[in-house]
Amino acid sequence: GENVEQHPSTLSVQEGDSAVIKCTYSDSASNYFPWYKQELGKRPQLIIDIRSNVGEKKDQRIAVTLNKTAKHFSLHITETQPEDSAVYFCAASPNDYKLSFGAGTTVTVRA
Amino acid sequence: DADVTQTPRNRITKTGKRIMLECSQTKGHDRMYWYRQDPGLGLRLIYYSFDVKDINKGEISDGYSVSRQAQAKFSLSLESAIPNQTALYFCATSDQLPGQGRTGELFFGEGSRLTVL
Numbered sequence: 001g002e003n004v005e006q007h008p009s010t011l012s013v014q015e016g017d018s019a020v021i022k023c024t025y026s027d028s029a030s031n032y033f034p035w036y037k038q039e040l041g042k043r044p045q046l047i048i049d050i051r052s053n054v055g056e057k058k059d060q061r062i063a064v065t066l067n068k069t070a071k072h073f074s075l076h077i078t079e080t081q082p083e084d085s086a087v088y089f090c091a092a093s094p095n096d097y098k099l100s101f102g103a104g105t106t107v108t109v110r111a
Numbered sequence: 112d113a114d115v116t117q118t119p120r121n122r123i124t125k126t127g128k129r130i131m132l133e134c135s136q137t138k139g140h141d142r143m144y145w146y147r148q149d150p151g152l153g154l155r156l157i158y159y160s161f162d163v164k165d166i167n168k169g170e171i172s173d174g175y176s177v178s179r180q181a182q183a184k185f186s187l188s189l190e191s192a193i194p195n196q197t198a199l200y201f202c203a204t205s206d207q208l209p210g211q212g213r214t215g216e217l218f219f220g221e222g223s224r225l226t227v228l
Contacts, residue, residue, distance in 0.1 A: 001170065009151070032215055043201065043219040044154070089153055097142060097161075097205060097215065098169075101153040 002027040004092050006102025014110050019077040021105045023090035026071070030092040033066060033073045034099070038087045047088075048075070080109045114138070117202050117220035125228050130189045132223045134202030142206070143185040144217065145169075145177060148199040157200075160185055192227040199224050 003026040013019045025033075034049035050057045050064045050073065057064050061080075066073040073092075077084055087106050091099040115136045124130055134143065145157040156169030158177040166177060174196060176188045189196055202220040 004153075006153070034215070034217075036217075043221050044217075045219070046216045049215070091154075093215075097159065098156065099154075099217070100170075101155070103151055103153040 002030055002092055002094070002100035004090060004100045004102045006090050006105055008105060009103065010106045010108070012108045012110060013080050015080055015082065017080055019075075019080055019084070019107055019109075021075045021088055021090065021107075022072060023074070023092070023102050024070075024072045025092040025100075027092070027094055028068075028071065029094040032093045032095075032099075033064070034091050035062075035064060035075050036089045036091065036101075038089065038104075040086070044089060077107075080107075082109050082111060085109045115202055115204055115218055115220040117200075117223045119223060120221065121224045123226045123228065124192055126193055128192050128227075130192050130225065132187045132200055132202075132225070134185045134187070134220055136183050136202075136204045136218075136220075138204050138218060139182075140204035140206050140218070141182065142204060143179065144203040144205070145175075145185070145187045146201045146203060146219075147171065148201060148222075154201065157187065189225075192225075194227045197225060197227045 006023045031052035036044040037047045038044040061078045063076045087104045089104050090102040093099045118133050144159040146154045155171050159167050160179040178186050200223045203217040
């Protein structure tokens with residue numbers, strides 16, 4: 001099955017700086033790559049996703065890039081704000097419904 | 112608002128007891144899932160169901176069973192709970208295959224924290 005590795009496990013950034021989280025996957029058939037954000041004590045929520053037919057997708061301050069050859073994808077958060085503090089999970093799937101999640105990255109934005 | 116509701120939200124039980132976690136949704140989605148969250152391990156799929164008569168094992172189904180009683184209800188059972196099943200459990204739903212305006216987005220419930228002593 002699919003194996004997703006996520007790095008780093010924790011990330012501390014100064015408010016206004018950028019944050020980057022990287023994930024690698026093992027199954028070359030994977031074609032759907034979502035990112036979920038989980039605030040403390042809350043449920044995970046989708047923040048952005050990308051499919052294998054595109055290399056980059058952007059939504060305001062967040063962007064995701066995908067390198068299918070290298071089997072890795074990344075989440076970029078620019079101009080970080082305190083509300084960006086959360087746990088972020090990457091995931092991969094060859095079929096949209098059987099997601100394999102990474103272990104998560106705890107992002108702390110320092111004021 | 113259409114939502115995914117889990118009960119109970121918190122439960123403490125003893126080794127060997129039978130536990131049922133219930134999930135109901137008003138989103139009208141066909142697909143329902145049970146995930147387990149452990150620190151440092153992310154979210155792992157236990158079981159999933161595409162409709163009332165469809166049950167599929169996920170990556171960690173041993174020690175668990177599920178029942179899809181209706182399109183809107185999906186319950187998870189631990190027949191004989193053990194301490195390493197202590198975790199945060201999430202139910203989730205999703206629409207059908209993406210395309211035609213639909214996405215593969217998972218909508219999670221608020222979670223059920225289970226502690227097995």
